[in-house]
Amino acid sequence: xxxxxxxxxxxxxxxxxxxxxxxxxxxxxxxxxxxxxxxxxxxxxxxxxxxxxxxxxxxxxxxxxxxxxxxxxxxxxxxxxxxxxxxxxxxxxxxxxxxxxxxxxxxxxxxxxxxxxxxxxxxxxxxxxxxxxxxxxxxxxxxxxxxxxxxxxxxxxxxxxxxxxxxxxxxxxxxxxxxxxxxxxxxxxxxxxxxxxxxxxxxxxxxxxxxxxxxxxxxxxxxxxxxxxxxxxxxxxxxxxxxxxxxxxxxxxxxxxxxxxxxxxxxxxxxxxxxxxxxxxxxxxxxxxxxxxxxxxxxxxxxxxxxxxxxxxxxxxxxxxxxxxxxxxxxxxxxxxxxxxxxxxxxxxxxxxxxxxxxxxxxxxxxxxxxxxxxxxxxxxxxxxxxxxxxxxxxxxxxxxxxxxxxxxxxxxxxxxxxxxxxxxxxxxxxxxxxxxxxxxxxxxxxxxxxxxxxxxxxxxxxxxxxxxxxx
Ligand code: ADP
Numbered sequence: 001x002x003x004x005x006x007x008x009x010x011x012x013x014x015x016x017x018x019x020x021x022x023x024x025x026x027x028x029x030x031x032x033x034x035x036x037x038x039x040x041x042x043x044x045x046x047x048x049x050x051x052x053x054x055x056x057x058x059x060x061x062x063x064x065x066x067x068x069x070x071x072x073x074x075x076x077x078x079x080x081x082x083x084x085x086x087x088x089x090x091x092x093x094x095x096x097x098x099x100x101x102x103x104x105x106x107x108x109x110x111x112x113x114x115x116x117x118x119x120x121x122x123x124x125x126x127x128x129x130x131x132x133x134x135x136x137x138x139x140x141x142x143x144x145x146x147x148x149x150x151x152x153x154x155x156x157x158x159x160x161x162x163x164x165x166x167x168x169x170x171x172x173x174x175x176x177x178x179x180x181x182x183x184x185x186x187x188x189x190x191x192x193x194x195x196x197x198x199x200x201x202x203x204x205x206x207x208x209x210x211x212x213x214x215x216x217x218x219x220x221x222x223x224x225x226x227x228x229x230x231x232x233x234x235x236x237x238x239x240x241x242x243x244x245x246x247x248x249x250x251x252x253x254x255x256x257x258x259x260x261x262x263x264x265x266x267x268x269x270x271x272x273x274x275x276x277x278x279x280x281x282x283x284x285x286x287x288x289x290x291x292x293x294x295x296x297x298x299x300x301x302x303x304x305x306x307x308x309x310x311x312x313x314x315x316x317x318x319x320x321x322x323x324x325x326x327x328x329x330x331x332x333x334x335x336x337x338x339x340x341x342x343x344x345x346x347x348x349x350x351x352x353x354x355x356x357x358x359x360x361x362x363x364x365x366x367x368x369x370x371x372x373x374x375x376x377x378x379x380x381x382x383x384x385x386x387x388x389x390x391x392x393x394x395x396x397x398x399x400x401x402x403x404x405x406x407x408x409x410x411x412x413x414x415x416x417x418x419x420x421x422x423x424x425x426x427x428x429x430x431x432x433x434x435x436x437x438x439x440x441x442x443x444x445x446x447x448x449x450x451x452x453x454x455x456x457x458x459x460x461x462x463x464x465x466x467x468x469x470x471x472x
Pocket of ligand 1: 070133256261292294295296297300305324325326327351
């Protein structure tokens, strides 16, 4: 028979106490941890298992007697040291008498474990407290910074109201811009600490959706056109005039994405789209996309983007500046509004940031019957946008799957400048309606054929028929 001691050599140094005893209860092996915990200093072998667990094992002429199970489950025992003091252990007993002629006991000091757990808990609490103090400090300092920055800004604006020579005016404009930038950073840090501390609350109110988008556009259009970039905004007519939500925070998320798009794009265009994707009772889901033709983001860096203080790499922060807080704040705000934010991007080609949020319907809107369909985004092009080849893909694969499953009505409003574009557009519609109900498919096919024949009257007829079908 192979000696068990040869097999257990690697366990000599484990923190767990290991004892082996034979059928007579005589201990034949004790590892270093057992020797230390039980304070036997090397002479534990030869003792009886009853010496270590007197409450659970008794001496017997034929060996030992015990009620303890040898099935390997965890049991609580009391272990006695050589000096007869004791401590609780969590132990496992194994019966290896058939193969090795030995029984094995593996035991851990529970007091030590509990002590360690308490110590870990204490360290955790101290770390949380330190984080809280740090966050409060950052929040206080940032708050205090606001006063002097606004003081400078106020004075600069007063001076700008007076007659100045052009050089002084240029300097003052620069100071004004710097103060504006500083205010943005201060506000970001304040928002971030509030969100982290769980003290952030949304303030939903009824507001005019399209006015909000106009405001966002007016905030950015100068910078975008200064850089020579194109700007396009498309809003689905399915979005009602009034919605109920935290307008300020929606502006903040959109503003941040458009600022980033502007910052990281030197040629091309930025487009913003807003569509309504679902309705449940008096709430609707809005889906936004901010697309640019800028530097793009490497696939490997995408996961880092929404973490706090994260920028893609140091060279980007040196060149473009920023705190790396913007997208993290956007993510937290979007999640507070019941949605999620995502990015699709290709290095050197551009990025598309998209997010969804839920907003309330105004009382009048909510009374209109809820349509049981997921609405298709408007496929008509913005009159300024030329990129017809670009078939828009809305949202995540789940989003697309849900669109496909739930689509029962398709509302189209199309204006095209030439037949070629109309045909390409119809092809896109046809692809997107592959999974739609047969009636929709039939009308779409007829519309497609009519467009291909360049028959204006027929197209109008088919279109009227499609409208009638949808109104029925
Ligand atoms: P910052 O204030 O530094 O811009 P953000 O959280 O808004 O912080 O963005 C984090 C990083 O994500 C940016 O530094 C940049 O590396 C990357 N990023 C964000 N938006 C874009 C974009 N539209 N195109 C390319 N990179 C982007």
